Amino acid sequence: MTTAPMPDFPSGFRWGVSTSAYQIEGAAGADGRGPSIWDTFAHSPGRIVDGSTGDEACDHYHRYAEDVALLAGLGVSAYRFSIAWPRVQPTGTGAANPAGLGFYERLVDGLLDRGVDPVATLFHWDLPQALEDAGGWLNRGTADRFAEYADLVAARLGDRVKLWITLNEPFIHMSLGHGMGVHAPGRMLLFDAFPVAHHQLLGHGLAVAALRARSTSPVAIANNYSPVRLAGDTDADRAAGVAYDALHNRLFTDPLLGQGYPEVPGLDSALIRAGDLDVIAAPVDVLGVNYYNPTSIRAAEEGSPLPFEIVPLTGYPRTAFDWPVAPDGLRDLLLQLRDRYGDRLPPIQVTESGCAYDDGPDADGRVHDPERIAYLAGHVRAVREAIDAGVEVTGYFVWSLLDNWEWAEGFTKRFGLVHVDYATQRRTPKSSYAWFRDQVVRP
Ligand code: IFM
Numbered sequence: 001m002t003t004a005p006m007p008d009f010p011s012g013f014r015w016g017v018s019t020s021a022y023q024i025e026g027a028a029g030a031d032g033r034g035p036s037i038w039d040t041f042a043h044s045p046g047r048i049v050d051g052s053t054g055d056e057a058c059d060h061y062h063r064y065a066e067d068v069a070l071l072a073g074l075g076v077s078a079y080r081f082s083i084a085w086p087r088v089q090p091t092g093t094g095a096a097n098p099a100g101l102g103f104y105e106r107l108v109d110g111l112l113d114r115g116v117d118p119v120a121t122l123f124h125w126d127l128p129q130a131l132e133d134a135g136g137w138l139n140r141g142t143a144d145r146f147a148e149y150a151d152l153v154a155a156r157l158g159d160r161v162k163l164w165i166t167l168n169e170p171f172i173h174m175s176l177g178h179g180m181g182v183h184a185p186g187r188m189l190l191f192d193a194f195p196v197a198h199h200q201l202l203g204h205g206l207a208v209a210a211l212r213a214r215s216t217s218p219v220a221i222a223n224n225y226s227p228v229r230l231a232g233d234t235d236a237d238r239a240a241g242v243a244y245d246a247l248h249n250r251l252f253t254d255p256l257l258g259q260g261y262p263e264v265p266g267l268d269s270a271l272i273r274a275g276d277l278d279v280i281a282a283p284v285d286v287l288g289v290n291y292y293n294p295t296s297i298r299a300a301e302e303g304s305p306l307p308f309e310i311v312p313l314t315g316y317p318r319t320a321f322d323w324p325v326a327p328d329g330l331r332d333l334l335l336q337l338r339d340r341y342g343d344r345l346p347p348i349q350v351t352e353s354g355c356a357y358d359d360g361p362d363a364d365g366r367v368h369d370p371e372r373i374a375y376l377a378g379h380v381r382a383v384r385e386a387i388d389a390g391v392e393v394t395g396y397f398v399w400s401l402l403d404n405w406e407w408a409e410g411f412t413k414r415f416g417l418v419h420v421d422y423a424t425q426r427r428t429p430k431s432s433y434a435w436f437r438d439q440v441v442r443p
Pocket of ligand 1: 020023169290352399406
């Protein structure tokens, strides 16, 4: 597979790959780790399409040295992983579990030894089950617990982690986990899930302060964005587009960048106490942008509980997840963020970008994934176009290093640059791994 030469990027541009703890680590009961909401959810019948769990996942907990070698071989300058809160605090409160922190210390030191910057996400959805039992993110106290956890991690790793990311995709955790019930913890509150937004953002702001007190490394949040494409041109369609945009793209960014909350259904201002918006707007050094596809929106039918309707976006190739492959959406999004937030916008790093395809080894044991190469080429070019248009983008991370456990889809969706045979845990770099190394990273 050949693609036209890839563009050059500014020197110091950060090329990386991303993963998350529950999706790759396995070792669910090892070394004092407590249960998380994803253990509970995955073990509940009918929740995961293939009935699998993350109990073993990619067994990264035991094979991290092999995975660090894969990162070094890829030539990336950064690796974004997440820390499992229930490894550090098995019940979400109290003293740190030394064995849990010890694992991340070995990982961080292994990365630094190979010249790879550790980029640590503190919360990628695996809330300790004991905190969920006390109300989870519906409970304001969880924001305080999160800051205490951030302090424990930073006390141990603050001198070595190169970029902190507080939360991963708080919109997805709110909407799929608490609005629609398809992710853990499986609540179906629709717009009554708003407290989950406010308490995550509050936890983010409190964690920023905790991290700053222990570490001089930059701090970010990783938000999921999906630019809106209107599927109609009536006033009602336009109003629906504005409503969806506020919910998906602005709810977790306007307050973070000091603009307060946009108008969204269910927003209960009684929850917002004096001073909260200042805590939430504590300056961040980087805005993490996770992008997969745009969303096509039109006006909702009469009587719908939602103020918009999501319809399939046509005219694009599709991934195995049936998501449209739309690199122009990434360029548009980056320009939109710049136009929307102006001087308030910190430098952006694309903290996730990737695609699922049904990859498997051929007769020679090689894994060819030309669609992924085309996908990444398009998205890397889109970032270059945004930089040329004046947007400050300083990094790009592929989701994901490894095929892994894709939440409610279990093992059925493969996003990795490296194929994983889940029966043997054998890792096989796909053709996209060599392409990304040779054509993009060019170490
Ligand atoms: O696998 C997820 C990841 O955990 C969060 N962002 C989207 C990815 C693909 O669905």
